[in-house]
Amino acid sequence: MGIPSIQPYFMPRKEELPKNRMSWTPDPGRAVLLIHDMQQYFLDYYDIRASPVVELLENIRQVRERCRALGIPVVYTMQPSEQTAEERGLLLDFWGPGLTAQPHKHGIVHELSPAESDTVLTKWRYSAFQRTELLELMRRWRRDQLIICGVYAHIGCMLTAGEAFMNDVQPFFVADATSDFTRNWHEMAMTYVAQRCGVVVSTRDVLDALAEKSSGAATFDLEHLRSEVAGLLERPASDIQSGDSLLDLGLDSIRLMTLVERLRAANFDISFVELAERTTLDDWWEILSARMPHGRWTGAEEQAHGVRG
Template identity: 90%
Template sequence: MGIPSIQPYFMPRKEELPKNRMSWTPEPGRAALLIHDMQQYFIDYYDPQASPVVELLENIQKVRARCRALGIPVVYTMQPPEQTAEERGLLLDLWGPGLTAHPHKHPIVNELAPEDTDTVLTKWRYSAFQRTELLDIMRRWRRDQLIICGVYAHIGCMLTAGEAFMNDVQPFFVADATSDFTRNWHEMAMTYVAQRCGVVLSTRDVLDALAESSPRAATLDLERLRGEVADLLERPVSDIQSGDSLLDLGLDSIRLMTLVERLRAAGIDISFVELAERATLDDWWEILAARMPLGRGKGPERERAHGVRG
């Protein structure tokens, strides 16, 4: 019962990855990044100075940095520090009390601590989709690809990839940004995903794919911004008046974060807090017009910028 002591092993190299049946490629406008259960409790079973955990932390940091630069949403899962026997269910029989016995080890490891704009989900079962809002959130974001990093490869990471596939979400299993109890279990997880439900990639593969891709461009002006907001609110454009409170119209934090990610992907440096503190379209446009890549101008020049979506 419980997680075994994990002995060091070498991370899989690119040339050792299994052959994929699918040829899907991660795209900035379609993908979300999942950082799965990277809590101190789970990482403490590794030797912190040895493979695979050294590469695990470095590679997740690299993937996360590339995703953030491209406006790809970052999602974390965290198992709760306190669970009743009923909440833990059959996990109690198989793994014992888990984090409940070590609540001080609940946080994400310092190297990967979430930012305020990241989404953090409480996770109750192996798959990140079970008893969470992950699928609903991805559908709101209109994201149908999931880049999976974290621990443990043959348990939560693999089951999450399988469930993503069953919900028509393309999973990308980052082989050297996941780790496991042993190299054999790690290889089993990679082989299963590559052959049955997803695409197995190295960190370098992910970085190269995202570097070659670029957010789709279009012009952004006040009317296009109005259209983006109407799209997020699922309302006719005519309902969105420049002086109306967008919060009163139903713009919640998840929809607002989606807009922020789209704007960042278009090269506009804007934060969630900056938009959340202002309630109207006119207020937003005053900020955004000065932040667009081509800068503030007069007449047509002020109306031009790289777009939110194609």
């Protein structure tokens, strides 16, 4: 009963990953990053000075920073430090009391501490979708891809990938940003995901795919801004008029921060406060059109602003 002591093993290299049945690629407009159960309790079973943990922490950090830069929502799961026997259910039979026995190890490891803009979900079962708001949040954000990092590969990470697939969410299992009890268990999880429910990728694959998507972003204009806001408000774009108060339409601080992150990812120099002080699309476009990144004007905007090629 309980988690075994985990001996060091080498992280899978890109050339060692299983062949995927699907050719899906991460898209910053569709993806959510899941950092799964990276709590001190679970990391303490490893030698933190050796593989795979050294690579695990660094690779998750790199993926997280790229996702934040692109405005991709970052979601953490954390198992609770206190659970009754009824709440723990069959996990008690398999793993014992878990975190309840060591509540002081409940927190996310300091190297990956969540930011205020990140979402932290309390997780009760193997899958991050069970008894959480993850699927509801993804549907609210209009996201249908899940980039999965964390521990343990063949338990929560693999089951989360399977449940994502069963909810028509494309899972991306980041092989060298997950870790497991042994290399054999890790390989089993990768093989299952690649052949049955998702795509297995390396950290470099994710970083490269997101870099390619960001460099080829579409021209940003007023209608693009309207569409972004409509998605956050879960309304048709036609419902949002340029002079409407977006606060009255339901734009709260969390949605506004998500928009700010997306604008920064599109190379706009804009702050949360600047948008929070204004309330309409017209107000926001007045600011943004004056700070349009080089090369992003539409033909109509060039004419309106006197820009010449």
